[in-house]
Every structure is written in structure tokens, then in C-alpha cells.
Amino acid sequence: MAKEKKKVQAITSMDVDFTQWYTDICTKAELIDYTSVKGMFILRPYGYAIWENIQAGLDKEFKRTGHENVAMPTLIPESLLQKEKDHVEGFAPECAWVTHGGSEKLEERLCIRPTSETVFCDHYSHIVHSWRDLPKKYNQWCSVLRWEKTSRPFLRHREFLWQEGHTLHATAEEAIAETEQMLEIYADFCENVLAMPVVKGIKTDKEKFSGAERTYTIECMMHDKKALQSGTSHYFGDGFAKAFDITFADKNNQLSHPHQTSWGVSTRMIGGIIMTHGDDNGLILPPRIAPIQVVVLPIAQHKPGVIEAAQGLADRLAAQGVRVKTDVSDQSPGWKFAEYEMKGVPLRVEIGPKDMEKNQCVIARRDTGEKYFVSLDELESKVAELLDAVHEHMFQRAKRNLEENTYPCTSVEEVKEKMATQGGFAKTMWCGDLACELYMKENCGVTSRCIPFEQEQLGDTCPICGKPAKKMIIWGVAY
RNA sequence: CGGGGUGUGGCGAAGUUUGGUAUCGCGCUUGGUUCGGGUCCAAGAGGCCUCGGGUUCGAAUCCCGACACUCCGACCA
Numbered sequence: 001m002a003k004e005k006k007k008v009q010a011i012t013s014m015d016v017d018f019t020q021w022y023t024d025i026c027t028k029a030e031l032i033d034y035t036s037v038k039g040m041f042i043l044r045p046y047g048y049a050i051w052e053n054i055q056a057g058l059d060k061e062f063k064r065t066g067h068e069n070v071a072m073p074t075l076i077p078e079s080l081l082q083k084e085k086d087h088v089e090g091f092a093p094e095c096a097w098v099t100h101g102g103s104e105k106l107e108e109r110l111c112i113r114p115t116s117e118t119v120f121c122d123h124y125s126h127i128v129h130s131w132r133d134l135p136k137k138y139n140q141w142c143s144v145l146r147w148e149k150t151s152r153p154f155l156r157h158r159e160f161l162w163q164e165g166h167t168l169h170a171t172a173e174e175a176i177a178e179t180e181q182m183l184e185i186y187a188d189f190c191e192n193v194l195a196m197p198v199v200k201g202i203k204t205d206k207e208k209f210s211g212a213e214r215t216y217t218i219e220c221m222m223h224d225k226k227a228l229q230s231g232t233s234h235y236f237g238d239g240f241a242k243a244f245d246i247t248f249a250d251k252n253n254q255l256s257h258p259h260q261t262s263w264g265v266s267t268r269m270i271g272g273i274i275m276t277h278g279d280d281n282g283l284i285l286p287p288r289i290a291p292i293q294v295v296v297l298p299i300a301q302h303k304p305g306v307i308e309a310a311q312g313l314a315d316r317l318a319a320q321g322v323r324v325k326t327d328v329s330d331q332s333p334g335w336k337f338a339e340y341e342m343k344g345v346p347l348r349v350e351i352g353p354k355d356m357e358k359n360q361c362v363i364a365r366r367d368t369g370e371k372y373f374v375s376l377d378e379l380e381s382k383v384a385e386l387l388d389a390v391h392e393h394m395f396q397r398a399k400r401n402l403e404e405n406t407y408p409c410t411s412v413e414e415v416k417e418k419m420a421t422q423g424g425f426a427k428t429m430w431c432g433d434l435a436c437e438l439y440m441k442e443n444c445g446v447t448s449r450c451i452p453f454e455q456e457q458l459g460d461t462c463p464i465c466g467k468p469a470k471k472m473i474i475w476g477v478a479y
Numbered sequence: 480c481g482g483g484g485u486g487u488g489g490c491g492a493a494g495u496u497u498g499g500u501a502u503c504g505c506g507c508u509u510g511g512u513u514c515g516g517g518u519c520c521a522a523g524a525g526g527c528c529u530c531g532g533g534u535u536c537g538a539a540u541c542c543c544g545a546c547a548c549u550c551c552g553a554c555c556a
Binding site: 010017019020023027034036038090093094115144146148149150155156157160162209228229230231232264265266268298299300301302303330331332333334335336337338339341350352354355362479 | 480490513514515516517518546547548549550553554555556
């Protein structure tokens with residue numbers, strides 16, 4: 001009977017159907033709700049709280065590195081969007097347009113921003129005149145809209161929350177340094193806060209951002225061995241500046257175009273967290289962004305003093321800055337265990353009459369399921385220690401997944417065989433030609449993920465065309 | 480945008496082949512009971528059967544159309 005009940009509410013097993021498992025977690029852990037508009041999702045309080053924590057962490061880093069937040073308009077006139085050729089080609093197909101104001105048809109239709117390069121450029125052209133005005137380092141937290149054909153919770157929304165940084169610099173060197181700095185901030189955040197190991201690198205021309213000269217990326221590997229681009233940072237050169245007529249007088253009173261960057265991460269990261277860490281019991285949240293880090297559950301809560309004891313432990317942890325919740329609802333303890341596991345709460349503290357007699361509590365880890373009997377005198381220190389241990393273990397586990405599923409290959413056949421049988425990433429040398437990328441897509445079903453910063457010399461020639469090759473590239477199937 | 484699948488109380492399904500009073504489980508409400516891994520018992524509430532047309536005395540069921548979700552491709556953060 002109990003088994004039947006569990007089956008009804010259980011999420012689909014990862015091995016049975018990975019995509020269904022993913023969707024189950026999104027809805028059953030109360031992160032997301034669907035709406036009546038395709039591709040538009042509601043971030044429910046628990047899902048939004050994860051985003052708020054990501055936002056808080058990154059925003060602090062942006063400010064530490066001298067960036068200022070701004071708020072730009074949602075609507076972009078068509079003429080403005082068209083100023084940069086590559087950019088408009090990249091985004092026009094997925095723009096949504098406002099054509100009417102009230103009942104009046106507009107003279108010029110307005111695009112609901114898919115990204116804000118053009119608005120920033122227009123603004124910068126007004127406010128930048130002198131080398132003294134540089135650098136300009138702006139960021140905005142907002143939502144953007146892209147009319148995607150297919151959508152999935154977090155991974156592909158038609159409207160999604162993100163952050164877009166846009167900076168202007170006097171020199172190319174400075175702009176490139178900025179681009180690289182922001183990629184490092186993303187990479188550190190992924191690894192140290194989200195416990196997601198990354199591969200840092202550069203996108204090929206085929207995969208780079210529309211209008212960029214160079215796109216840096218961090219790529220993560222999900223549980224199903226597919227790649228998720230988790231953050232990007234672009235160097236634009238002075239292409240946009242020229243298109244938008246942004247000029248400044250340099251120290252020699254020469255009129256110059258500044259060099260530009262943009263960089264962003266989105267709520268997609270939450271999809272990455274789910275698919276990197278989750279298991280068949282639900283979500284597993286990295287402690288440093290978990291909205292609830294510790295849930296305190298009273299056992300036999302009708303017995304005198306138990307609820308008070310649980311609340312007391314929660315108060316002690318809250319005083320230490322731990323995000324803690326106590327659940328004294330009349331659900332059974334077993335139900336609560338399953339519920340907070342589904343929601344990925346890193347640590348569970350149990351306290352019942354037996355514990356109270358012994359001046360102890362039980363702490364259970366979400367990542368390993370291990371349970372510890374902990375003296376109440378050591379509560380704070382043990383929780384702090386375990387939160388770090390959970391983070392570290394989650395990171396190492398994900399790193400192992402990445403490393404064990406990345407294969408150095410020296411022939412197309414080998415890539416094809418590995419991708420067909422194992423999945424994951426394949427590393428090969430590459431000549432740099434688009435034709436070879438297209439060939440890989442056609443024959444192995446993979447796209448280039450990045451040319452990693454950490455290069456290895458796997459040979460001297462491109463295994464696809466046989467021409468000399470200097471760079472190692474990573475191939476994979478991407479989300 | 481191409482190919483498949485699915486739309487039935489909040490969720491998951493049965494019923495559709497062969498038209499005839501809308502069924503089950505979970506959840507929800509109330510009362511009791513239990514509490515260290517999704518307690519148990521009882522009583523209740525809740526449905527334009529996705530939407531729009533048609534056929535029929537009668538449609539969840541048959542026919543036509545739309546929409547949505549979902550999976551697999553192509554495109555994309």
C-alpha cells in the first residue's frame with residue numbers, strides 16, 4: 001500500500017526518461033509552473049529564490065569589479081536593431097514585435113528586446129565623448145524575449161531572466177581583459193557556488209554571438225552527458241561602435257571608436273544545477289545557493305517540548321546566518337523527509353524525544369544520504385562543516401562525470417563511435433575550417449563546444465581533413 | 480518549422496474500437512488516529528470530458544477544424 005502511494009508521486013527515474021525526469025523535478029519541486037502562453041513560465045517562489053541567490057552572488061562580484069547597474073527600456077525601434085548587420089541577422093528571426101499602441105498602428109514597429117546591445121550602444125553614443133568617459137561598465141538585470149520554437153523549463157524560455165553586462169573601453173587590450181575577467185567570474189561562481197565544474201574556452205566563428213569578434217564560454221556537462229553553455233562573454237572589437245557611431249577623443253585628441261564587450265548568464269543556470277546534481281529522489285541544491293540550507297524536522301512533534309526544541313535549533317542556526325526552515329505541519333515525518341529531499345535541501349536536522357534525552361540531533365545529508373548523530377553543543381560547527389562538505393562532494397562528483405566522459409580522439413571514426421556508444425565530450429585537434437565543423441555535425445551529430453584554454457597536443461593534423469592543426473577543440477551534443 | 484504522441488475534477492489514469500445517467504487512485508476539506516522514511520480509519524467537496532463546428536433522438540466516444548502540452552529532428556542562451 002505504502003509502495004503504491006509512493007509510486008504515484010515519485011518522479012520519473014533518470015534512466016527511464018531523462019527529459020521527463022527533468023520536467024518532473026521542475027514542477028514537483030515547485031520551481032516552475034506552465035502558463036497559457038507557450039514558452040512563458042512562472043518562476044514559483046522556490047525557483048525564484050534560487051535565482052535571487054544567484055543574482056545576489058554575481059551582483060556582488062560585478063560591483064566588486066567596478067560595474068554599475070542600469071535599467072534600459074524593453075522596446076527597441078526596428079531601425080535601431082538593424083544598425084549592426086550580423087546582429088540583426090542573428091536575432092531578427094526570433095523577435096516579437098509591438099505594432100500597435102492602443103488602437104493606433106505604430107509608424108515604426110518596436111521589438112521586445114531579445115538582448116540590449118543596440119540600446120546600450122545608442123545610449124553610449126550619447127554619453128561618451130572623451131577618453132575621460134571611459135571605461136563605461138554597465139550591467140542590467142532584466143528579462144528578454146525570444147520567440148523560440150520549442151521551449152523547456154529554464155533551458156529555453158521565450159521570456160527569461162538574465163543579466164547582461166555591456167562595457168566600453170579605450171583599447172582592445174582593455175576590452176579583451178574585461179571579457180576574460182567576466183568569464184573568470186562566471187567560472188568561479190559556477191565552481192565555487194554552484195558546484196558545477198566548467199570547461200573554459202573560446203567559441204568557433206560558427207558558434208559565436210551574432211556581431212561578436214570573439215565569444216568566450218563556459219561549458220558544463222549534464223548528467224545525460226550533454227553540454228550546457230552556462231555563461232558567455234563577448235568581445236565586440238569596435239564593430240558596434242562604428243555601426244552606432246560611438247566616438248571619443250583620445251589623449252592625443254584623435255577621434256576613436258571604443259572597444260566593447262558584453263556578457264551574460266540567465267535562469268538557464270538553474271536548469272544546469274538541476275541536471276548536474278539532481279537524482280531520482282529529486283533536486284539536490286548546492287548549499288551556497290539553496291534557498292533552504294537546513295530543514296529542521298521535529299519527530300513525534302505532539303510530545304511536549306519537541307516543537308520548541310526544533311524551533312530552538314532553527315533559531316540557533318539562523319543566528320549563524322544559515323538559511324533554515326522548520327516544518328511543524330501535521331504531515332508525517334516520512335512525508336517531510338521525502339518532500340525536502342525532492343526540493344533538494346542540503347541538510348536535514350531531525351530532533352525527537354529520544355534525541356532530547358541524549359542532548360543530540362540527527363543530521364542527514366541530501367547528497368549522500370549519510371546520517372550523523374550530533375551533540376547539540378556542536379550543532380553550529382557541524383552544520384557549517386557539513387554544508388562545506390556537501391558542496392565539495394557535489395563538485396567532485398560532477399567533476400568526475402565531466403572527466404570520465406571526455407574522450408581524446410584522433411579520428412572521426414573514433415569520435416563517431418564514442419558519441420554513439422558513450423556520449424559526452426570528444427577532444428580532437430582541429431584545423432579551424434568551418435567545413436570540418438559542418439562535417440562533424442553531419443557525420444557524428446556533434447557541434448563544437450569550445451576551443452578550451454587548457455590545450456593538449458593530441459597530434460599535428462586535423463582528423464577531419466588531414467590539414468595541419470594547432471588547436472584542440474571539444475565536440476559534444478548541446479542543449 | 481517538419482514527424483510522432485497526448486489532451487477526461489488540482490495531479491495521474493480508465494472509459495473512446497462497438498454512441499446511452501462520468502469512473503478509479505492520489506491530492507483537497509472535516510473529525511479521529513499515528514509520528515525515527517511518503518501513518519491508518521471514516522465522512523465530504525470538487526467535472527461546459529481542451530476549444531469550435533458538424534452527424535445523431537442522444538457525443539468524452541463518430542467526422543472536420545483549431546489550440547495546447549510533449550517527444551524526435553532543424554534553429555537557438
